[in-house]
Every structure is written in structure tokens, then in C-alpha cells.
Amino acid sequence: MQLVHSPASPFVRKVRACLIETGQQEDVTLKDVATTALDVAEDARAGNPSGKIPSLIRPDGPALYDSRVITRYLADRAVKAGGVDLYPESRIWEVLTLEATADAIMESAVLVVYESRLRPPEHRSEDWIEAQWSKVAHSVKAVNDRWMSHLAGPLDMSHIAIGCALGYLDFRHEARGWRKGNDALDDWFAVFSTRPCMAETAP
Template identity: 60%
Template sequence: MKLVTATPSPFGRKVKVVLYETGLIDEVEIELITTTPFDTDTDLASANPMGKIPALIREQGPALYDSRVITRYLDAHAGTELYPEARIWDTLTLEATADGILEAALSMVYEHRLRPPEKVFDGWVEAQWAKAERAVTAVNARWMSHLSGPLDMGQIAIACALGYLDFRHADRNWRKGNDALDDWFAVFAQRDSMKATAPE
């Protein structure tokens, strides 16, 4: 199998963390690419017609995307139960929350990176941050017991989302008022899978 991704991609990082946690890291070739919505990498476009990373190219069957499909496939392939049936709805909701944080945070980056400076809409940027901030606050208020339980995909997704906020939006300080989540992340970030996949 081959994973098409980019080093800074938080969605790609989520998949790579799963590869480490499931013990599949040596079974998947990682192809690092450079791509943008305006100039989509050819290999990526052939794997995912939407031109988004990551994509998992399999030897048999079509390529898989997006990250939630890939991580669930890898978990099933490895039999590691990162999507435990006993708490599947909580796990999926927490993963969706993390992906929402990432989508908002990425939108903020794209607004500045892909638009001419005179067309940047600051109101849009602030609205995206408001979404991310609400989600982080909700996780801190409602989900700490889940995050403190056995490892699952919800925890991995939230950790990757918080790591991306640190990477791209450190000046926003998501930690303010979210002490429990800050403490949890400080411990989770020390996992070998997180350290091996930290963005550069």
C-alpha cells in the first residue's frame, strides 16, 4: 500500500499516527507530495479525484480517501479496535469534532496563502477561528473522561487537531481556559507515534 500525503497535512498526520499505533508503518510506502487546490499533484488526482490528501493506494481495489475512511480501513486491517463498538458513537463524534477543528484551521491558512492580500476576508478568518475555539472548549468541557480512557480514534484525531493549532495558529493560544485538555495533550503528545509524525 502507498499513502499519498504531505508532511504538514494534519489529516495525513492522523493517518500516519494510526500506522504507527497499529504496527502497519513498515507495510505502507509514504509518498510525500506538494499540492494545492490550484495545482493538484498528478498522482494525487489519479488516486482521489477531489485532489485532497491523504489518499491510500491499495494493490487491489480503488484508492481510499478521505482520512476517516483510511483510518477505519487500517484499523480493520490491523484488528486494533481504534473504533471500539462499545463506544463507537462517542469515538466517531469526537473524531468528527477534531476534523471540524482542522477544516476551520486549514481554511484560515488558505485564506491568507491562496488569496491575494487585498482579497483576504478577515471576518471569514475570525469566523473559522470561532468554530475551532468553540470545539476545543466543548472537548475540554465534555470529553475529558473519554480522552482519559483506552486509546481510540477520537483521541488520535483530537491530538492531531491540537497539534495543528500549535503548528499554524500558536498565537491564538487554544490552551487558555482549557487546562484539562492542555494537561491531557501534554501527555499524549509524548507518544512515539506523535513524536514521529510531528509537522516540520
């Protein structure tokens, strides 16, 4: 299988971390593409007609996208091989909801980068940037206030997704200081970020 990817993408990182946690790194080769929202690489469209990354190209079926579809596929594949279950049925709705929260953080954080870097200064909207950041800030606060008991439990895909989301905030938006007022989440991330799946995929 091939993972169409760019190493700076937090969504790609989530998939790569999933591969490491489920021991499937050797089953997937990385196909690096240079693509942007304004200049989509044809290699990116090979796996996803929209050109978004990541996508997983399989020899025995159609390519899979987006990241949540890919990680669910990889997790199912791992379970069938007797490996760890990152989407345990006993708490599946919590896992999926927290993963969706992480993806929302990443989506808004990426859009802030796009607005700041890709749009000409004369067309840039600071109000739009702040509106996107508000989504990030409220989501991070919700995780800190409501989800720490879940994050303190056994590893599942939502842990990986939140870890990648917070890592992206450090990577692209460190000056925003997401840690302020989120001490519990800060403490959790300090430990989680040392896991091999995080250390090996850091942008």
C-alpha cells in the same frame, strides 16, 4: 500500499499516527506530493479525483479517501490481524463523534491558513477568517468541557484525531493560544503529544 501525502497536513498525520499505533508502518510506503488548493498535483489525483490528501492506494482494490475512511480501513485491518481496535464497538458513536469534532477543528484551521496564505491581500476576508477560527475555538472548548472523561479512557481513534488537531493548532496557529481556558485539555495534550505516534509524525 501507498499513502499519498504531504507531511504538513494534519489529516495525513492522523493516518500516519494510526499506522504507528496499529503496527502497520511497514505495509505502507509514503508518496510525497507537493500540492495546494490552487495548484493540485496530478499525483494527488491518482488516489483521489478531487486531489485532496491523504489517499491510500491499494493493490487489491480502489484507492481510499478521506482520512476517516482510511483510518477505519486500517483499524479494521489491524483487528483482523489480532491487533488493537481503534474503533471499539462498545463506544463507537462517541469515538466517531469526537473524531468528527477533531476533523472539524482541522478543516477550519486549514481554511484559515488558505485564506491567509493563498488569497491575495486585497481579496482576503478577516471576517471569514474569524468565523472559521470561531468554529475552532468553540470545538476545542467543547472537547475540554465535555470529553475529558473519554480522553482519559483507553486509546481509540478519537484520541489520535484530537491530538493531531491540537498539534496542527500549535504548528500553524500558536499565536491564537488555544490553551487559554482549556486547562484540562492542555494537560491531556502535554502527555499525549509524547506518544511515539505523535513524536514521530510531528510536522
